[in-house]
Amino acid sequence: MSLLSERQLAQYRDEGYFVTAPAFEPGELAEMIAEFDRLHAQCVRDADATGEEKRIRFARLRPFIGQAHLKSEAISRFTRAPIYLEICRNFIGPDADLYYNQVVIKPPEGGLAFGWHQDSGYGITEPLEYVTCWTAIGPAFKENGCVWVIPGSHKRGLLEHVRGPESLDAVVDDERGAIPVELEPGQIAVFSSLTLHRSGPNVSKTVRRGFVPQYHVPMVRDKATGQPHGDLFPVLRGGKPVGEAVAAGRA
Numbered sequence: 608m609s610l611l612s613e614r615q616l617a618q619y620r621d622e623g624y625f626v627t628a629p630a631f632e633p634g635e636l637a638e639m640i641a642e643f644d645r646l647h648a649q650c651v652r653d654a655d656a657t658g659e660e661k662r663i664r665f666a667r668l669r670p671f672i673g674q675a676h677l678k679s680e681a682i683s684r685f686t687r688a689p690i691y692l693e694i695c696r697n698f699i700g701p702d703a704d705l706y707y708n709q710v711v712i713k714p715p716e717g718g719l720a721f722g723w724h725q726d727s728g729y730g731i732t733e734p735l736e737y738v739t740c741w742t743a744i745g746p747a748f749k750e751n752g753c754v755w756v757i758p759g760s761h762k763r764g765l766l767e768h769v770r771g772p773e774s775l776d777a778v779v780d781d782e783r784g785a786i787p788v789e790l791e792p793g794q795i796a797v798f799s800s801l802t803l804h805r806s807g808p809n810v811s812k813t814v815r816r817g818f819v820p821q822y823h824v825p826m827v828r829d830k831a832t833g834q835p836h837g838d839l840f841p842v843l844r845g846g847k848p849v850g851e852a853v854a855a856g857r858a
């Protein structure tokens with residue numbers, strides 16, 4: 608039985624996003640929280656050691672920690688959870704790689720906002736479109752800086768992005784219809800890399816923890832250089848989890 612409904616598949620096509628039911632056990636989320644706290648503490652220590660003001664500010668107020676699958680075995684395992692593989696089968700195909708992944712934390716009472724953008728605006732790949740899985744490791748709501756999306760904006764194509772003071776921002780001329788995507792722990796906002804999204808500041812007393820794996824075709828290439836690009840971490844081959852496919856190959 609599929610973990611996704613026809614309604615969710617149709618919403619992705621029509622609106623460029625949908626939200627899953629809670630897809631992880633409390634114990635899995637607790638393990639992720641412990642890993643987030645460990646990686647965040649390391650990120651602050653690393654930033655402090657550089658003495659760079661901007662890096663220190665981001666480490667404290669909007670730590671986005673990339674390539675987390677290489678820094679934590681638990682996170683590496685998490686990126687191959689059944690729900691993500693089902694999302695890959697539906698929106699990428701029977702073969703898929705982890706393209707990028709980030710631990711994204713907004714500390715309480717000060718976590719920074721992030722401007723409107725399309726994930727494809729951060730790096731043009733061939734093929735262009737891929738899937739982002741913004742996963743709530745704890746509650747994500749308006750006051751703690753949840754993600755907002757503009758439903759249907761994936762149909763606008765790739766927009767121009769310009770460097771703002773704190774992020775690379777899309778040039779957006781119409782924000783009408785933007786909605787907050789509030790999530791319970793374990794829910795995933797699944798969206799196209801062309802869907803416009805942003806996130807607000809954290810003005811609450813609750814930390815906002817998100818894990819953001821993104822999936823793409825195997826060995827995806829950077830359009831400008833033609834070189835393989837991103838995490839290039841295989842998760843699905845022939846519709847099967849990679850571990851299983853390898854085991855079957857060896858038998």
Ligand SMILES: O=C(O)CCC(=O)C(=O)O
Nearest residue numbers: 711721726804806817819
């Ligand atoms: O989690 C956030 O605040 C924004 C993350 C995001 O939009 C991204 O990584 O593309």
